[in-house]
Amino acid sequence: xxxxxxxxxxxxxxxxxxxxxxxxxxxxxxxxxxxxxxxxxxxxxxxxxxxxxxxxxxxxxxxxxxxxxxxxxxxxxxxxxxxxxxxxxxxxxxxxxxxxxxxxxxxxxxxxxxxxxxxxxxxxxxxxxxxxxxxxxxxxxxxxxxxxxxxxxxxxxxxxxxxxxxxxxxxxxxxxxxxxxxxxxxxxxxxxxxxxxxxxxxxxxxxxxxxxxxxxxxxxxxxxxxxxxxxxxxxxxxxxxxxxxxxxxxxxxxxxxxxxxxxxxxxxxxxxxxxxxxxxxxxxxxxxxxxxxxxxxxxxxxxxxxxxxxxxxxxxxxxxxxxxxxxxxxxxxxxxxxxxxxxxxxxxxxxxxxxxxxxxxxxxxxxxxxxxxxxxxxxxxxxxxxxxxxxxxxxxxxxxxxxxxxxxxxxxxxxxxxxxxxxxxxxxxxxxxxxxxxxxxxxxxxxxxxxxxxxxxxxxxxxxxxxxxxxxxxxxxxxxxxxxxxxxxxxxxxxxxxxxxxxxxxxxxxxxxxxxxxxxxxxxxxxxxxxxxxxxxxxxxxxxxxxxxxxxxxxxxxxxxxxxxxxxxxxxxxxxxxxxxxxxxxxxxxxxxxxxxxxxxxxxxxxxxxxxxx
Numbered sequence: 001x002x003x004x005x006x007x008x009x010x011x012x013x014x015x016x017x018x019x020x021x022x023x024x025x026x027x028x029x030x031x032x033x034x035x036x037x038x039x040x041x042x043x044x045x046x047x048x049x050x051x052x053x054x055x056x057x058x059x060x061x062x063x064x065x066x067x068x069x070x071x072x073x074x075x076x077x078x079x080x081x082x083x084x085x086x087x088x089x090x091x092x093x094x095x096x097x098x099x100x101x102x103x104x105x106x107x108x109x110x111x112x113x114x115x116x117x118x119x120x121x122x123x124x125x126x127x128x129x130x131x132x133x134x135x136x137x138x139x140x141x142x143x144x145x146x147x148x149x150x151x152x153x154x155x156x157x158x159x160x161x162x163x164x165x166x167x168x169x170x171x172x173x174x175x176x177x178x179x180x181x182x183x184x185x186x187x188x189x190x191x192x193x194x195x196x197x198x199x200x201x202x203x204x205x206x207x208x209x210x211x212x213x214x215x216x217x218x219x220x221x222x223x224x225x226x227x228x229x230x231x232x233x234x235x236x237x238x239x240x241x242x243x244x245x246x247x248x249x250x251x252x253x254x255x256x257x258x259x260x261x262x263x264x265x266x267x268x269x270x271x272x273x274x275x276x277x278x279x280x281x282x283x284x285x286x287x288x289x290x291x292x293x294x295x296x297x298x299x300x301x302x303x304x305x306x307x308x309x310x311x312x313x314x315x316x317x318x319x320x321x322x323x324x325x326x327x328x329x330x331x332x333x334x335x336x337x338x339x340x341x342x343x344x345x346x347x348x349x350x351x352x353x354x355x356x357x358x359x360x361x362x363x364x365x366x367x368x369x370x371x372x373x374x375x376x377x378x379x380x381x382x383x384x385x386x387x388x389x390x391x392x393x394x395x396x397x398x399x400x401x402x403x404x405x406x407x408x409x410x411x412x413x414x415x416x417x418x419x420x421x422x423x424x425x426x427x428x429x430x431x432x433x434x435x436x437x438x439x440x441x442x443x444x445x446x447x448x449x450x451x452x453x454x455x456x457x458x459x460x461x462x463x464x465x466x467x468x469x470x471x472x473x474x475x476x477x478x479x480x481x482x483x484x485x486x487x488x489x490x491x492x493x494x495x496x497x498x499x500x501x502x503x504x505x506x507x508x509x510x511x512x513x514x515x516x517x518x519x520x521x522x523x524x525x526x527x528x529x530x531x532x533x534x535x536x537x538x539x540x541x542x543x544x545x546x547x548x549x550x551x552x553x554x555x556x557x558x559x560x561x562x563x564x565x566x567x568x569x570x571x572x573x574x575x576x577x578x579x580x581x582x583x584x585x586x587x588x589x590x591x592x593x594x595x596x597x598x599x600x601x602x603x604x605x606x607x608x609x610x611x612x613x614x
Contacts, residue, residue: 365386421465450467453487528544
């Protein structure tokens, strides 16, 4: 007979309690469910109400509390002789594990150690620890009981461990051995973009560049057709890096893949100009990405005039400022696809000095700029007179209207507005569907929060209106707490509104207020409720982000340059970029959102594309 050590609880598969060579009898499904709930929150009070809810849902029998007490009593008698203590505390129960072992704890400890090893550059150890963590699984977690939310949460952790192990193996140069495994994972989890990225890298490093790009294109098309989404900025950037054969993608220990350039092709490089910031965005090219087949316009004779992008701050690597980074990416794509000469001008936001404004004005007047893409509402008034004096220069305003007061005197201005109401509708629709179900971040009051920046700004008003329509369509009767911060920069203002709404029962916070929105999303994280971002994928902020209403600012720059090259920019008018243009959508949907709800949102996007009310 095997030596009996501490009791071992297993949840990563069918629930079991092992004591040496014995399997302890855990009773029926409901009693095992009670044990699992206690094990998932060891040494914490699990409220009796939570146990009742999980066992019977919204209509428990009158005898439910007494029945739970009976399950607890039988579990106590079973477990106490082997060490763990199950006691009543307040209005709930606590299971103290003492020296008992729990496979979930061991799994999470190994996964954390693998992350630490990877951060320290020890990829061999990271791979081994992640593989050891994955070996603890004996099938779907909690497979024999009905804790779907907890099962999905644990399975998400398993997938993250798989991603960790594959990242480590890629860092060790094992790309050729990984292709088959990752391809199966992509087939099973096609909406998990990290697996897609890992497959693209493995294929590229194996000399299969074209196949890697086909994987991206299939993913892009599937997301667009089924969910009305665009791939994440990270996946789009990777596609561009593969096209450009960036050295960072080279397999460890090998030389970069080099494709000879066609003879006679003189590729212009982006010229960068920064007022008061010499060489401020010299690294912006490293951030740019390219989409295979993104455009069919490639004029053989480039136009002589320059194209300028005016932004309020320099792009930064990573996700620190996705909006400005996206604009820089779009400019880089345009330069490559249309063979035009571009420059970026940085004018300090909010309060530029008179000297800076004078330098920019002089530059715009002296150089031959055929197109100026101006994205900086805070300095619009100081540059509007200069732009008005340039009758031969087209001015394009991403995310603004040509008829806005500050620009209505510009003779050749074009507004590139996004169909914000469509994007707002989709995140509102998702919010309503999520509010209709119970979950760890949701209460039963059916209340959501909508926070706008400055009322009267078309983009803000449309996002707010779309969110309200979508939420009410998905969940009639939902309460929508709506307020405006009257500011796009002060994070504390949106944070205060969000906290006020959360106190009033809101458990989903949507904020369309520029940088101010980050304060609202921070409050959502601290208070343990869902947050919804705008403008770009905000999932990098944490697992509390339910989704984001995305605008493809890079695509707006590409549309502007393409129309300029074709001579089709409409002066004094607005162009609306919507779902049909792949310019807006919903992105970064949390893995905690069930597949059924994802599909429902996808159908809503398809209806919007067809001009139908979902």
